[in-house]
Amino acid sequence: MKIVGVAACTVGIAHTYIAQEKLENAGQKAGHEIHVETQGTIGTENELTETQIKEADIVILAADVKVAGRERFDGKRIIEVPTEIAVKSPNKLIKKAVEVIEEGK
Numbered sequence: 001m002k003i004v005g006v007a008a009c010t011v012g013i014a015h016t017y018i019a020q021e022k023l024e025n026a027g028q029k030a031g032h033e034i035h036v037e038t039q040g041t042i043g044t045e046n047e048l049t050e051t052q053i054k055e056a057d058i059v060i061l062a063a064d065v066k067v068a069g070r071e072r073f074d075g076k077r078i079i080e081v082p083t084e085i086a087v088k089s090p091n092k093l094i095k096k097a098v099e100v101i102e103e104g105k
Helices: 014-029 049-054 083-088 090-103
Strands: 001-010 033-040 041-045 058-063 078-082
Touching: 001 014, 001 049, 001 083, 014 033, 014 058, 014 083, 014 090, 033 058, 058 083, 058 090, 078 083, 078 090, 083 090
Parallel strands: 001 033, 001 058, 058 078
Antiparallel strands: 033 041
């Protein structure tokens, strides 16, 4: 499964990057291809490409603030959670993403 996501917290520092790391590790551990963009105080990093978004089966938005460029994900299945969920329960979140895709088949 291919997953893309965006991590963004209110301050744009710690939780943003922790959420990114936890999601990427959990996704890879579960055998999925995952790319997570960060939107923080220093701007956007690891910006998702059009191809990554187009090929993604699902989008995870782990954000406590408005995600810039959200329209890029129009027409995609999206799971929205606070960054705290991505930080504390990344494996469950990846599992939920798989369930959402399986239900839609």
